[in-house]
Amino acid sequence: SQKIEQNSEALNIQEGKTATLTCNYTNYSPAYLQWYRQDPGRGPVFLLLIRENEKEKRKERLKVTFDTTLKQSLFHITASQPADSATYLCALPGWGSSNTGKLIFGQGTTLQVKP
Amino acid sequence: SQTIHQWPATLVQPVGSPLSLECTVEGTSNPNLYWYRQAAGRGLQLLFYSVGIGQISSEVPQNLSASRPQDRQFILSSKKLLLSDSGFYLCAWALANNEQFFGPGTRLTVL
Numbered sequence: 001s002q003k004i005e006q007n008s009e010a011l012n013i014q015e016g017k018t019a020t021l022t023c024n025y026t027n028y029s030p031a032y033l034q035w036y037r038q039d040p041g042r043g044p045v046f047l048l049l050i051r052e053n054e055k056e057k058r059k060e061r062l063k064v065t066f067d068t069t070l071k072q073s074l075f076h077i078t079a080s081q082p083a084d085s086a087t088y089l090c091a092l093p094g095w096g097s098s099n100t101g102k103l104i105f106g107q108g109t110t111l112q113v114k115p
Numbered sequence: 116s117q118t119i120h121q122w123p124a125t126l127v128q129p130v131g132s133p134l135s136l137e138c139t140v141e142g143t144s145n146p147n148l149y150w151y152r153q154a155a156g157r158g159l160q161l162l163f164y165s166v167g168i169g170q171i172s173s174e175v176p177q178n179l180s181a182s183r184p185q186d187r188q189f190i191l192s193s194k195k196l197l198l199s200d201s202g203f204y205l206c207a208w209a210l211a212n213n214e215q216f217f218g219p220g221t222r223l224t225v226l
Contacts, residue, residue, distance in 0.1 A: 034214060043205050043217030044159070089159070093212065094174075100166055101147045101209040102174075107158040 002028045004092060006106040013080055014114055021075040021109045023090035030092040033066055033073050038087045038108065047088075048075075080113045087111070117142035121206050121218035128225055134179075134193040136221050138206030141187065146208040148189040149215065150181055153203040165189060201225045 005024045013019050023033070032051045036044035050057045050066045050073065057064045063076040077084050087110045091103040118141045128134060140146055150162040161174045163181035171181050178197050182190045189206055201224050207215040 032212070041203075041220075041222075043207070043220050044215075046214035046216065049214055094161070099211050100164055100172070101212045101215070102149065102161060102164050102172075103215060104161065105151075105159040 002026075002092065002095060002104055004090065004104060004106040006088075006090060006109045008107055008109070010110040010112055012112045012114065015081060017080055019077040019080045019084070019111055019113070021088050021111065023073040023075065023106055025071050025092055028071070028092065029068065032093065033064075034091045034103065035062075035064055035073075035075050036089045036091060036105075038089060044089055044105075077111070080111075082113045082115050085111055085113050117208075117216065119206060119208055119216055119218040121204075121221055123221060124219065125222045126224070128196050128223065130198055130225055131195045134191070134196050134200070134223070136191040136204055136206075136223075138189040138191075138218055139187055140189075140208045143187070143208065143210065145186060146210060148183060149207040149209070150189065150191050151205040151207065153205065155202070159205065163191070196225045198225050 003026045034049045035047045037047055038044040048064045050064045052068055061078045065074045087108040089105050089108040091105045094102040094104045120139050147166050149164045151159045152162055153159050163173055165171050165183045168183055179193050204221045206218040209215040
């Protein structure tokens with residue numbers, strides 16, 4: 001079955017540095033991958049979607065890469081700020097998703113940016 | 116613009132009692148709708164999804180059921196709650212294979 005792995009250990013970095021989060025998947029060749037941000041007690045908020053034919057995508061200080069050979073996506077936040085502290089989730093389309101859009105989420109990685 | 120509502124925001128229920136959580140979407144038509152549960156410190160688990168009125172797909176066999184009586188209304192129910200039903204319930208909508216938009220969630224505690 002599909003398996004998505006994100007580093008369960010929290011990532012602590014200093015303000016201004018680049019944060020890099022990893023999402024690995026197995027038994028699967030997804031057509032796209034999505035990243036979400038979740039703050040405590042809130043629903044996830046969509047950040048970026050990258051398709052299998054795209055190597056890299058950027059949005060402001062965010063950058064996502066998608067390596068279908070390694071079965072891995074990297075999520076970068078440059079010039080990180082304390083306000084970037086949150087849990088970041090990667091998500092892949094579920095088996096048989098067709099046009100249902102159903103997603104399978106990773107466990108998420110918590111990022112803590114210290115001033 | 117589109118908005119998604121969930122209620123109630125918090126709920127404390129005794130074991131064995133029924134449950135009804137409601138989700139409504141405004142500003143879009145024929146969305147795909149989803150129910151997720153997030154246990155404390157855990158990831159999102161997809162419970163049900165729907166691609167149209169009356170069409171419900173279950174992802175995980177359990178003590179819950181879902182219904183979609185109207186295009187933009189999605190209801191999560193249970194006849195008898197279990198302790199293990201406690202968690203953070205999230206409703207989301209999407210158009211086909213695009214990003215999902217989540218509601219504010221319902222925090223359910225079963226005692």
